[in-house]
Amino acid sequence: MRRRSAWLYAAALCAYAFLYVPLAIVVLYSFNDSRLNAEWVGFTLAWYKTLFADDQMITAAGNSLLIGIVASFVSTVLGTLAGVAMHRYRLRVLPILIVAPIAIPEILTGVSLLIFFVMLNFTLGLGSVALAHIAFCIGFVAIVVRARLAGMDETLTEAARDCGATPSQAFRRVTLPLIMPGVVAGALMAFTLSIDDFVITFFTAGAGTVTLPLQIYSMIKISVTPEVNAVSTLLMLLTLLLIVVAAKISPTLLRTAREP
Amino acid sequence: MALLDIQRVTRRFGDFTAIDDVSLAIEAGEFFTLLGPSGCGKTTLLRMIAGFDLPDAGRILLNGKDLADTPPERRPVRTVFQSYALFPHMTVEGNVAFPLEMARVPASERKARIEGALEDVRLQGFNKRYPHELSGGQRQRVAIARALVTHPAMLLLDEPLAALDAKLREDLSIELINLQKEVGIAFVYVTHDQSEALALSHRIAVMNRGRVEQLDEPSKIYGFPRTAFVADFIGHCNLFGGPVANRANDVVTVDVADLGPVRVGVAAGIANAAKGTVAIRPEKIRIAASAPEGTPDNHFRGTVEDLLYMGDVTVYRVSTPGGAKVEALLANSQSGRAKFFEVGDAVEMSWPVGAGHFIPE
Amino acid sequence: MASSSQCRLARWVVGGPPLLYLVVFFLIPTLIMVLASFRTPGEFGGLAPIVDETGRLDLNVDSYVRFVTEPVFASVFVKSAWYALLTTLFCLLLAYPLATLIAKSAKRYRDLLLLLVILPFWSNFLIRIYAWMIILGPNAALAKFVNGALALVGAGPVPLLFSGFAVLVCLVYVHLPFMVLPLYANLEKHDQALLDAAQDLGANAWQRFWRITFPLSLPGVYAGAALVFIPALGIFAIPDILGGPDDTLIGNLIKQQFLETRDWPFGSVLSIVLTIAALVLAGIAAWVGRRGTGVRA
Numbered sequence: 081m082r083r084r085s086a087w088l089y090a091a092a093l094c095a096y097a098f099l100y101v102p103l104a105i106v107v108l109y110s111f112n113d114s115r116l117n118a119e120w121v122g123f124t125l126a127w128y129k130t131l132f133a134d135d136q137m138i139t140a141a142g143n144s145l146l147i148g149i150v151a152s153f154v155s156t157v158l159g160t161l162a163g164v165a166m167h168r169y170r171l172r173v174l175p176i177l178i179v180a181p182i183a184i185p186e187i188l189t190g191v192s193l194l195i196f197f198v199m200l201n202f203t204l205g206l207g208s209v210a211l212a213h214i215a216f217c218i219g220f221v222a223i224v225v226r227a228r229l230a231g232m233d234e235t236l237t238e239a240a241r242d243c244g245a246t247p248s249q250a251f252r253r254v255t256l257p258l259i260m261p262g263v264v265a266g267a268l269m270a271f272t273l274s275i276d277d278f279v280i281t282f283f284t285a286g287a288g289t290v291t292l293p294l295q296i297y298s299m300i301k302i303s304v305t306p307e308v309n310a311v312s313t314l315l316m317l318l319t320l321l322l323i324v325v326a327a328k329i330s331p332t333l334l335r336t337a338r339e340p
Numbered sequence: 341m342a343l344l345d346i347q348r349v350t351r352r353f354g355d356f357t358a359i360d361d362v363s364l365a366i367e368a369g370e371f372f373t374l375l376g377p378s379g380c381g382k383t384t385l386l387r388m389i390a391g392f393d394l395p396d397a398g399r400i401l402l403n404g405k406d407l408a409d410t411p412p413e414r415r416p417v418r419t420v421f422q423s424y425a426l427f428p429h430m431t432v433e434g435n436v437a438f439p440l441e442m443a444r445v446p447a448s449e450r451k452a453r454i455e456g457a458l459e460d461v462r463l464q465g466f467n468k469r470y471p472h473e474l475s476g477g478q479r480q481r482v483a484i485a486r487a488l489v490t491h492p493a494m495l496l497l498d499e500p501l502a503a504l505d506a507k508l509r510e511d512l513s514i515e516l517i518n519l520q521k522e523v524g525i526a527f528v529y530v531t532h533d534q535s536e537a538l539a540l541s542h543r544i545a546v547m548n549r550g551r552v553e554q555l556d557e558p559s560k561i562y563g564f565p566r567t568a569f570v571a572d573f574i575g576h577c578n579l580f581g582g583p584v585a586n587r588a589n590d591v592v593t594v595d596v597a598d599l600g601p602v603r604v605g606v607a608a609g610i611a612n613a614a615k616g617t618v619a620i621r622p623e624k625i626r627i628a629a630s631a632p633e634g635t636p637d638n639h640f641r642g643t644v645e646d647l648l649y650m651g652d653v654t655v656y657r658v659s660t661p662g663g664a665k666v667e668a669l670l671a672n673s674q675s676g677r678a679k680f681f682e683v684g685d686a687v688e689m690s691w692p693v694g695a696g697h698f699i700p701e
Numbered sequence: 702m703a704s705s706s707q708c709r710l711a712r713w714v715v716g717g718p719p720l721l722y723l724v725v726f727f728l729i730p731t732l733i734m735v736l737a738s739f740r741t742p743g744e745f746g747g748l749a750p751i752v753d754e755t756g757r758l759d760l761n762v763d764s765y766v767r768f769v770t771e772p773v774f775a776s777v778f779v780k781s782a783w784y785a786l787l788t789t790l791f792c793l794l795l796a797y798p799l800a801t802l803i804a805k806s807a808k809r810y811r812d813l814l815l816l817l818v819i820l821p822f823w824s825n826f827l828i829r830i831y832a833w834m835i836i837l838g839p840n841a842a843l844a845k846f847v848n849g850a851l852a853l854v855g856a857g858p859v860p861l862l863f864s865g866f867a868v869l870v871c872l873v874y875v876h877l878p879f880m881v882l883p884l885y886a887n888l889e890k891h892d893q894a895l896l897d898a899a900q901d902l903g904a905n906a907w908q909r910f911w912r913i914t915f916p917l918s919l920p921g922v923y924a925g926a927a928l929v930f931i932p933a934l935g936i937f938a939i940p941d942i943l944g945g946p947d948d949t950l951i952g953n954l955i956k957q958q959f960l961e962t963r964d965w966p967f968g969s970v971l972s973i974v975l976t977i978a979a980l981v982l983a984g985i986a987a988w989v990g991r992r993g994t995g996v997r998a
Contacts, residue, residue: 089802099817099821103824109835117834188979191969195733196729236428241413243490
């Protein structure tokens, strides 16, 4: 028994190391005083200075932020509606359309939207990227919201009606406050997904528009410098921050997000 | 005119008939209980009164007005849910204030109404607590206060004691009786617990398979069950069925196949029946080691086959030479330390004609 | 209760907007792609007009014929499936002990341990690929160590980066959380009494695992396999960044057709084949999973 669990600890420790060592190296080398990501030379903040002086990077970050805010806002509204609809009514089409963009490889959503926008003569750019992001974020929000609703006692809505509330009053006063942690979690999730998305953005952004992941992509394709490490570190910090905020708002977030 | 009039209501779910042509009337100020096993339709009926479900056929009238087009929020009836359904994001006060806000009661009036409702359920001082900070009994009181605060015409209670432990259940039963007396509102109470129903109600409707088997006062339900189902569901009962062999002077003799002739008194008005069942409660059967003195109306020999020692009493299951199983209940010695018979003992059972109850078929 | 017409109205008010959005921005684009697969590529890329000069509707199956007749494309699919399969297997090997450990640890630590598995998933996809560029880079310690060891036995140096190895390692890295989560969800529900009973009946640790734990965890394994295999099949960024010249997978091929060769009809054919493969696999996983739950009950 004892020996077996020692074995288990060792294997699990390896798995955790496998997950974290690469990210730790990225962070570490962002402070490394060397152009090469090969060995530790000395501490510097130079790469962060380079980063903040990089106009292209700043523009890309601004674009990402803008798209992230718009996409997460719209997809949270639509996703919450979808979650409520799927919980309340027996629907056939909506659940399929909710799950499909999540289930199929991302590249397919990307290329089909590319054809779609081009055929409509819709100029590729920030607008097309935001529209595309909303399309794949709705599903994530809807699943989180529906999980939250499924965990809610159905009689609470009935109790509100019984107390004299109309269906819409019951929704606003009872259902919505109770699923709010799910909605907020969904919004943060959508924001993170949008900020991080590379594949779909890659196909729908067109030539002139750059987001943070696209900028990182072209940098690592062309010339790798620790500036990428610096922007990566900041991006990871932002994500971590969002997760901490989400966990503060809804301590059960993990539990609801886990059981779609 | 009755407060609530249920007229020939039927409700089906697919092939399953949850409520089958039920009619009953509930009077103002009455403590009325729907009693039955799970799946008998009592909760469905309650939900239709509250408005969460609609009958497929029949009408539900409140003060003579058909409720069919009135959604739950506009019906002057309030429900105390089995799970209490307190809003977890609101305080006790917030929960009780909710129906007042929905009814647009002016804010100036609310405070007094909330205090009044909390006083009714003896829960003053808990205003700022959240539901998760309350005990089961306290939650139930909040649910009742929330339901009473708008002075509805009728309160519906769906197994409100089921989630509580036995001791608390007894205390709260007494409080419920007093509360109902105090507020004078009609209570419609749903339960599967017969002792709860007998203790609380003015009238009981015993339901089975979507039908009302008997609607009566508690003592009538217990003492004069109209069907074998009611006799068996309300406490334990020996049921002996068979053809009527003889009827004379308000005493009927039923020929029970595996037992023999059983004599039972019937009310004068009962029509002649060819067949019927004799219902007799275990505690009405005299059980002794020696033959009873004189010639009792019913007298059978048997052997103790099983027994259940329950402290104050012991339940003996006696089998007769013909193969009938008779259940008899006997108080143990005063201290409860000794029971009188063991398995295998030969016993004599007897009871007078008045002890049984005849249910014609 | 509201009358049925009111109910239907509410249904549309609530479900209508998201439905409309997904129809316009997911369903219609997908259908347009299906249509595009039957069209002729344009002279300068994209699509030729759907009605040609003679006024006839120009729809054909040329691109499908090309896909079937040129074996190079089928071989790319096979290679992609092979990489996805290997990814799934390695993920399973790494995830099983991890999920077991989390499921067996004290309740108050479980959420934290699980969070630690999910956390890397929330960091940017490209950053995670980039991390492996650093680790596997020619000047990094790992490459020096491996090639030093190889030199001792007289073998020539091998590049770690820009190779199938790099692609595979990163595929496993990126998809590991998708295997851990369903496995954990399954293992957490296992009843310790079953293992105690098996031990009581004389099963040793090894037998207990193979006869009790593993068969009961199969629904979780299938779910995890689907969650790993399907996205791994369509991946394009990882081989694009970490792969060598031989590591062209379906995703790269699709990207090529749309952005470089600009043969949209053929790109659409490839996408459709990939979609069908993904949907069939998801369907099988759902079907097996449903049968599996019967075993678990």
